[in-house]
Amino acid sequence: MTRAGFSAVEAARAIAVPSADSDKYSRGVLGVVTGSDRFPGAAVLGVEAASRTGVGMIRYLGPERPAALVLARRPEVVTADGRVQAWLLGSGTSPDRDPAERERLVGLLEQRLPVVLDAGSLDLVPEAQGPAVLTPHFGELVPVLAAAGVETSKDEVAADPERWAVRAAAATGTTVLLKGATTMIADPDGLGYAVRAGQPWLATAGSGDVLGGVLGALLATHSPELQERPALLAELAAAAAWIHGEAGRVASRGGPIQALDVAEAVPAVIRRLLAGA
Template identity: 80%
Template sequence: MTSEWTAAEAARAIAVPSADSDKYSRGVLGVVTGSEQYPGAAVLGVEAASRTGVGMVRYLGPDRPASMVLARRPEVVTADGRVQAWLFGSGTTPDRDPEERRRLVERLDQRLPTVLDAGALDLVPEAKGPVVLTPHFGELVPVLAAVGVDVAKEDVAAEPERWAVRAAAETGVTVLLKGATTMIADASGLRTTVRAGQPWLATAGSGDVLGGILGALLATHEAELAADPSRLADLAASAAWLHGEAGRVASGGGPIQALDIAEAVPRVIRELLGAAQR
C-alpha cells in the first residue's frame, strides 16, 4: 500500500544554503509561463519559486507578463543564461507559433529537470531529461489521447490513481495528478499521495503556485536528479505537500487567493525546518 507523504519527508527536500552559497549554487530556475491572455500565471509561478529557496529566477516569457513579473519582483532576471531547471506552460495553451515551439524544444534538449504544466503538456514527446507533468483531471485526457489512450475526464476523476499510473507508464515521465488527493506516479507505479491542506486551495491560479514551488525544488536539486532521476517523484510530492500546507496556513479556515498561498510558503518552510531540527 502506498503511503501518504509526510512533513518529515518534505523537510528533506528543502535545500538550506551554507555560508559559501551564492545565487548560482542555490539554484537558478528558468521560467517560460504566462501569455497575453493569462499573464497572472507568470506572476504567481515566479512568486512561488522565489519564496521556495532558489537563488535566481530567469523569466523568459512574453512582454506583457514579463512587465508584470518585474513590477512584482524586480530581482527577477529577464535575460537568457544558465539555469538548473525549467518551468514551462502555466497560463499558456498548446496553440503556439512554430518559432515558440522551437525555442521550447531547444531548451528541453538541455536535458535539465523540467516541469511541464498546462499549455506545455503536449511537449512530453520532446522531453529529454527528468520531467514531471502537473495536469488536473481534464488536462490528463489529451496527454493520454496523444499516446492512444481514450478516456473521459469523468473517468479520470473517478479513478485518479489508475490514470496517473497509466499516464506515467505510457509517457515514461513522472506525473503529478492534481486533486483533493494528489497522485504522484512514475514508471515504477504510484509512488505516493498528498492530501490538500484546505478545500479553499481550489482557487484560480493555485496550480500556477504549485508549478513555481516544484520548479524551485528541481532547480535546487539538479545535481541529485542527474545522479538519480527517480528522486523526481519525491520532489514532486514535497512540492504538493508544501503547497497544501501553505494553503492551510494562509487560509486559517477562511477563503484565500493564489497569491496568499505563495506568500505563506516561507513561513511553512521555516516551521518545517525548525521542526526537523528538534
C-alpha cells in the first residue's frame, strides 16, 4: 500500500549534517559508474547532483571520455579506485556491454553496499546483494518485470504506476522508485510513498540523471544505517524525489529549465530544509 505524500520535515531527516569531527570518509563516499561515449553528459549530471547533496567524496570510475568531462566540471572528483559507501550505476549506459565490463559491475554489487541501479544497469537487478534502489521510467520497468516473470506493457504501467511499482518491488526484492509526474516508491515489505514532482518543466533530458545523483549521495551518507534498517531505503528514495522536485521548482521559478539548473539548485533546497528543521 503506497502512502500518499512526503513532507519537507521527512525530507530534512534524510540530510546527514557533518559535525566538527567529520572527515570526507565519515561524510560518505559515493562510487559512480555512469555515462558512456554516446551519453557522457549523464555522468556529469549525476556527479554534479551528488556533489551538491552532501557527500564527502565521489569516485568516478566510468569511461575515459565522461571522466574527462566530469573532472572538467568537478576537479575534486577522484578517478582512482578505493573505498566507497554506496554505488550509483547505469545512468547513460546500455545493457549491451562486453563481458569484462559486466563482470566488473557484478563484482561491485558483490560488495553488498547500497546501490542505485538506473538505466543500463537495470538488467543487473538479480546480481544486487546489498540494499538496492531501482530508478526506472515506465518503459524501463517493463523488462525489469519480464526478467522476474511478470508480463506487462509501458501503457499498462503508465495507467497504474502505483500498482506496478509495488508489483516490481515484490517481484525483485528491491526498492523501486518509478519516475513520473508523481514518483512512486515501493519496497518489498509494502512500504511506499507517492511524491509529486515539482512541476512539468522537470520533464527534460538528464533530469533522471540528476535524481540518481541525489539518491546516490543519500545512500552513501546513510550507508551504515541502511545495514541496520532496510526500510530506510524507501524513505531515502522518497527524500531524493522530494529534493529533486523542489530543486526543479526553485530553478524554474515558473520558466523553462535544463537538468544542470536543477542540480545547481539542490544546495538551496537543502539549506531551506535544514533551516526549517
